[in-house]
Structure formats: C-alpha cells, structure tokens
Amino acid sequence: xxxxxxxQTGVSKPEFMAKLAAANQQPDWPAAxxxx
Amino acid sequence: xxxxxGGLAASHIPAIGNALAKGWQQEPYWKPFFDGFPPVHRxxxxxxxxxxxxxxxxxxLNFFLDKMPTFAxxxxxxxxxxxxxxxxxxxxxxAGCPELSWQIIRHLVAHEFDVVTCQEMLVDHACTLPLKxxxxxxxVAPVQIVPxxxxxxxxxxxxxxxxxxLGQAVGEAIQRWHSDKRVLVxxxxxxxxxxxxxxxxxxxxxxxxxxxxxxxxxxxxxTQFSDLELVERAGTQGVExxxxxxxxxxxxxxxAGGRKVHSNYHIPISNTATGVMALECLA
Numbered sequence: 001x002x003x004x005x006x007x008q009t010g011v012s013k014p015e016f017m018a019k020l021a022a023a024n025q026q027p028d029w030p031a032a033x034x035x036x
Numbered sequence: 037x038x039x040x041x042g043g044l045a046a047s048h049i050p051a052i053g054n055a056l057a058k059g060w061q062q063e064p065y066w067k068p069f070f071d072g073f074p075p076v077h078r079x080x081x082x083x084x085x086x087x088x089x090x091x092x093x094x095x096x097l098n099f100f101l102d103k104m105p106t107f108a109x110x111x112x113x114x115x116x117x118x119x120x121x122x123x124x125x126x127x128x129x130x131a132g133c134p135e136l137s138w139q140i141i142r143h144l145v146a147h148e149f150d151v152v153t154c155q156e157m158l159v160d161h162a163c164t165l166p167l168k169x170x171x172x173x174x175x176v177a178p179v180q181i182v183p184x185x186x187x188x189x190x191x192x193x194x195x196x197x198x199x200x201x202l203g204q205a206v207g208e209a210i211q212r213w214h215s216d217k218r219v220l221v222x223x224x225x226x227x228x229x230x231x232x233x234x235x236x237x238x239x240x241x242x243x244x245x246x247x248x249x250x251x252x253x254x255x256x257x258x259t260q261f262s263d264l265e266l267v268e269r270a271g272t273q274g275v276e277x278x279x280x281x282x283x284x285x286x287x288x289x290x291x292a293g294g295r296k297v298h299s300n301y302h303i304p305i306s307n308t309a310t311g312v313m314a315l316e317c318l319a
Contacts (some may be wrong), residue, residue, distance in 0.1 A: 001051075001307045009249040019237050020304040029245035 038136075038213040041083045041317040042294065043252075043283045044076065045223040046166040047094065048276075053124030053165050056172070062092035072300025072312040073169055079297045079314055080170060085220040087133045088179045089140070089206060089286070090163050091279040092224045093188040095120060097160040104190045105152035105153045107202060110183040111137035111142070115159045127164045134214060140182060143209035149202060159183055166224040169312075179215045179220075186282060188225070193263040199278045200259050203285025211289055223283035225276025227301070228269070229308035238271045239309045244301060247277060251313060252296045255284040273308075280313075287317055296319060 006016035052069075055061070061070040097120045099105060115130045130260040167177040182207065187193060194202075203221075210219050227247065235312050247270075251258035258266070258281055266275045287294050297314035304310070 001233055005231065005307050008232060008236045009234065016237055020239065020307060022311065023239035023241055023303045026241040027240070029242040029249070031244040031249065032242075 037122045038210055038215045039218045039303065040207065040210050040287070041218055041220050041319055042059070042297070042314065043223070043287050044166070044170060045280045045283055045311065045313045047226060047305070047308060047310040047312070048162040048165050048224040049306045049310065050122040050124055052141065052169065055088040056165075056168060057125045061068055061262065066305070068302045069305050072302065073172070074316045075298040075314065076170060076173070079283055079316070081092050083316070084216045084218060085179055086166070087100070087136055087182065087219045088177070089136070089182045089184060089210065089219065089221045090167070091184050091222065091282040092162040093201070093279065094185045095162060095189065095212065095275055096158050097155070097294050098158040099185065100247055101190055104187055105185070106187050106194050108152040108154055108185040109137060109141050109151060110154050110157040111141060112155055112157050115157055115183060117160070117165070117289045118158050120160050121279070122161065124161065126177045128176045130159065130164070130167065130176060131180045133182055135215070136210070136219070137182045139213045140206055141210040144205055146201070147205050157183060162224050166222060186278055188278055189270055191263065192280070193275060195263060196261055196266065196278060196281055199282050199296055200256060203282035204289055206282070207286030207289035210286070216298055221283045221286040223279035225279045226274055226312045227277060227309045228271050228274040230271030231273050233272075235268055235271065237307055239303055240271070240274070241303065241309065243269045244309050244311065246256060247280075248299060248301060248311060248313065251280060251284050251315070252294070255288060284315070287315060
C-alpha cells in the first residue's frame with residue numbers, strides 16, 4: 001500500500017513512509033494531555 | 037439469559053497477517069502495535085467468552101461492488117477464510133453460532149433493520165486477523181462467531197447514527213437471548229487512514245484520540261458526523277470506525293456502565309493509525 005500511496009502522491013516510497021511516521025508529531029487532542 | 041461481557045476493537049490491516057505469519061511481533065516496526073494486546077489477552081482469560089459478535093467490513097471477498105448490502109448478518113455454522121489477493125496465509129474456518137445469528141436477525145428485522153441474511157459467508161482479513169490478534173496462541177479463535185458486515189466500502193454508507201442504532205439493537209438481541217452463553221462484541225477497522233488519491237497517507241491523530249476517548253465517556257459523540265464529514269476527519273478508509281461505534285452502542289444495553297480494560301494507539305502500521313481497545317460491561 002505504501003508503494004501505491006507514494007505513486008498517488010508523487011513522492012518516493014521512503015518519503016511517503018516518512019510522512020506516515022511524521023503523523024506521530026501531529027498535536028495531541030488537547031484533552032488527551034489531561035488524561036480526560 | 038446470555039451474558040454480555042463487553043467489547044473488543046482492533047485495526048485489521050492486511051499486513052498484520054504477514055507479520056503474524058513471519059513472527060515479527062518483536063521487530064521494532066511492529067512491537068509498539070503488538071504490545072497493545074497482552075493486557076487484553078489476560079482479560080480474555082478471565083472473562084472466557086464463548087461467542088463473539090464481529091462487526092467488520094468485507095473488502096470484496098464475499099460482497100463485491102455489484103451487490104453491496106448496507107448490513108449483512110452471517111447465519112452459517114462455519115465461516116471460511118479465502119485468499120483476497122493480499123498473499124497473506126489463509127486461516128482455518130471459524131465456528132459459527134447460528135442460534136445467536138437468528139436471534140439477532142429476528143430482533144433486527146422486528147426493529148425495522150432490513151438486513152441481508154447469509155447462510156453461507158466467506159470472511160476476509162477484517163474478520164480473521166483481529167480474532168488471531170486476540171487469541172494468538174490458538175490456530176483458530178476458541179469461540180463461535182456471528183459476523184455482521186457493515187458497508188464502509190461503497191457510498192452511500194450508513195450514517196453513524198444508523199450504525200449506532202444497529203449496535204444498540206444487536207446488544208438488545210444478545211441480552212434477550214435465552215442462553216447461558218458468555219458473549220463479547222467485537223469491532224474491527226480504522227483508525228484514521230486513507231489509501232488512495234491526493235490524501236493517500238492521511239492520518240488525523242487528534243481526531244483518533246478524541247474518538248477513542250468518546251468510546252469510554254461519550255459513546256454517541258461520533259454520531260454527529262455525516263459520512264462525508266467522517267471521511268474528511270478520518271479518511272476514506274478511516275470510516276471503518278463505524279464498526280467501533282456499533283460495538284460501543286451494543287454495550288449501552290449491556291449493563292449499568294462500562295469500564296475500559298485497556299487501549300493502545302500507534303502510528304503507523306502500513307498506511308494506518310492503529311488502535312486496540314477492550315471494554316467491560318459493569319453489571
């Protein structure tokens with residue numbers, strides 16, 4: 001699927017996989033930090 | 037009457053089948069995902085379910101785009117897995133529970149859900165892999181199953197509100213089943229991901245976190261969204277979270293409340309944000 005994702009977004013597979021991993025750096029839902 | 041024990045939920049990415057077959061559970065890429073399951077394994081050893089109602093979405097194995105039911109309930113004595121083209125190993129057949137299947141079907145139809153009934157039904161990775169994740173020591177999960185397919189593949193999709201009502205009705209059917217069986221409800225799919233188009237690789241961490249929290253404290257939260265609003269927030273395949281919603285709704289008829297046994301969230305496996313959760317009904 002990562003090959004297909006890379007093709008469809010016009011990047012290399014390593015770049016696509018890096019984008020997926022980078023999702024970890026997205027901000028948390030604010031309440032998640034509070035343990036709500 | 038039957039006992040509704042609680043609910044399980046897990047992602048169902050095909051690559052998990054390959055990782056299981058090759059024993060990659062401790063590989064750095066896979067470990068954070070597989071580490072989410074042992075606490076659930078311990079809980080399952082305690083509660084000892086006998087029947088599992090599985091909300092999942094077929095991916096073209098049993099239903100193709102030419103015939104796509106919105107809701108379909110399995111009523112077979114046995115469910116065979118078959119090769120869908122992913123190249124992952126085919127798992128042995130799963131035992132059905134026709135008695136509970138027909139209890140659910142009768143209850144759903146009586147409550148105006150016009151479901152497709154399937155006395156023969158192939159089940160794909162979305163049904164088989166989570167069962168393998170929850171019972172990894174068994175060649176095949178030591179439970180009977182009732183698979184319920186919810187269309188999240190071809191638009192129009194059922195609304196989140198409709199799926200929630202379906203789940204509630206399934207929960208009622210289980211609780212009114214004249215049986216001494218111990219029953220779990222399971223959801224498979226999600227969390228946020230999109231496989232195709234310009235947004236391929238889309239993951240929405242904050243939305244997933246809020247959705248997971250809603251499973252515990254505010255189960256109707258996601259019913260505010262239309263199908264397209266869910267696609268916008270969770271991705272075209274992330275709408276599989278509808279299965280989680282059905283599972284959670286079934287538990288609202290399962291007792292005075294629920295307790296989160298365990299949850300885990302990990303990004304990414306393949307192109308997907310993954311989740312696992314176990315919820316216990318409190319009498």
